[in-house]
Amino acid sequence: MHWFESQLATLDQLALAYQNSQKQPEAADIVNISEDIRFKRNEFITAVQKLVDDVIRVEGITACAAYHDGLILAYAGKPSDVDALGAIIQESIGVAKQGTASLSLGEIEQIVIIGASNKVAMLNVGPITCCILSPKTTNLASALS
């Protein structure tokens, strides 16, 4: 497993741990559950911010950002317009979902849009979407390995 894949796997585990913490039985101690949920959410968000900060240090990456429901959650580098990127993500995921349903592709994991000069990769991790912007010539697989 290369570096970025292992980072995504860690994030997935943290997202799952957070999700599970929300499913604790109603009868249990509400204050302790609340504290546990808060702790798990902070762990996940801190890991998201760390991933974004780490990715931007990779040569050939222009910007990295994380979104929730199309709204900016964390970013590093210089995304040209964070709000526009958020809108594109929502739009792209909507279109891709229609496609995956008719082609039986399963849950969307990645969407890549390649322009004449730059490209953007969108990856779903738990409740968030991670976006990586780079010049078209960057080989993301080897850059993030």
Next chain:
Amino acid sequence: MSNIKTLEPRKSQASEIDLILRNLMSIQGVSAAAIVDNDGLVTHIHRNLDINTDAIGASVQIVFGAASKSAKHVGHNVTNVVICENAEGYILTAPIESGFMLALVTERDTLLGRARFELKETLPMLKKLFASHL
């Protein structure tokens, strides 16, 4: 069965509510996190600048009331979150329980998605805490 609740759990629930607000304050750009009651009075608040507490309470109830009425007019039914975008920042409000509202006042440079994510994720637990607290 008795309806009387001991003071100790209520105290720990109140301090948990306090910790939740403190946690919301740790988000970059958030300048106040408050809970406002049905009458527009602030019951819990954490803030890092000189905000008029009474003004927050009243405006939160007015803005949310107007937004939820307009949502009903267009057939959107229940209002979950109201985001008020201002020249110098945002005000996010969401209903908790029994007329209580959670309000976040942020600066312009806040990460809106982060503030909204935390607000939405915090609500279910706040609802439970208030349901058992009241």
